[in-house]
Amino acid sequence: MGDDARRNVIMTAAIAGLGGLLFGYDTGIIASAMLFIRSDLGLSSFEQGLVVAAVPVGAAFGALLAGPLSDKRGRRLVIIVSAFVFIAGALVSAAADSVAVLTISRIVIGVAIGFASATAPVYISEVAPPEIRGRLVTMFQLAVTIGILVAYVVGLAFEPNGEWRWMLGLGALPALLLAGGMIKMPRSPRWLLMTGQDYEARAVLAKIRGPNQHEIDVEVDEIKAQVGEEPGRWSELGTPLMRAALTVGLGLAILQQVTGINTVIYYAPTIVEYTGIDSASSAILASIGVGIVNVGMTVVALRLLDRAGRRPLLLIGVAGMTFSLFTLGLAFELGDEDTVTSVVAIGSLMLFVASFAISLGPIFWLLNSEIYPLRTRSKAAALGTFTNWIFNFAVSLTFLLLIDALGQSGAFWLYAAIGGVTFVFCQRLVPETKDKHLEEIEAEFARRAGVAA
């Protein structure tokens, strides 16, 4: 692969990865904005819940819709549409003066996020050469974490005057970047071949793999061997091969959320306050710290995934998450409100986020985009994304209730126990996909299911 081709494919992945910014920014900004929206628009607790929940629920259904849409119209177009829908939603939500308008515009934002999160990783994995696919798909997760960090900082900047409309409206900027960039990017060569556009697919491959005709022929043959006449139907997700792959994909979609990452992302300041620190600035600093560790360790993952492989990082990360959840629970159980407790609790929080960022964070999105056969890939990945958003919503909704029911230590120990289950799941079921062509990964699941690929 020549330098030009390499540069082209990295650029393509980086632009599509911006899809993650939409998701990260909204995740990070809503808590700060809500502090002011609730008094400005006079929202009840129920209405606040509605406004927050609108995005994950919209995203779950947007993801489902994105599956068939990106088979019919192509991955690239769905990403471009997601950016425009997001811009519309962000601007209307910034101008909203009633709960109804705010809720509807946030459902629209959610649908856009669902489109982007179901389609961008699939698009990237379809343009990427196997040896750097881990790194390229992880650009999506990197954008998610950068989006969260930027939102924390924007939240801080607009907080003194309570300018929530700016906080929400600024979300349109990354979407504008995404739209502007994606319009210039090529369509997925795998989608082009699946829809019979061989000539166009070869032209794209020449751009992102280099001019070597023989290499292009080999890749085209390999892809064509796996493709039927047209994209598969939803019912094909029930075949033995797909069941084997979906067990891994949906399992990771659920486990990524039920190990509690978003309790930390959404509630870091609250958790820090539980340790007895009651200055608002320390609590906010904790959020920024969490944001920085999340970005920094995602960069580490990006550099290691294609060298060390997916499985070692996954197992080390999940072990670290389980250990730090346990020590977080311990800090709450044993400690009085003293310095040692605070140090252990904050140290555990940071270790937890770092461990997530090298494992379940990027690796769920990566595997969700690479373990399904081309015929059913976009629908299966959409189902994985849908599942991830539903569980994201459920965990965020139940976290404070769980603390009421089990106490702080009990709640974190429950997440630690789920971390243990996650470790066993990954150890037993998650295959190594490093350096493999997407078509070889399909063959691995066919072997597991005892059928011919």
Ligand code: BGC
């Ligand atoms: C998860 C999000 C989470 C984020 C944190 C993503 O991979 O899907 O739910 O907020 O990572 O970095």
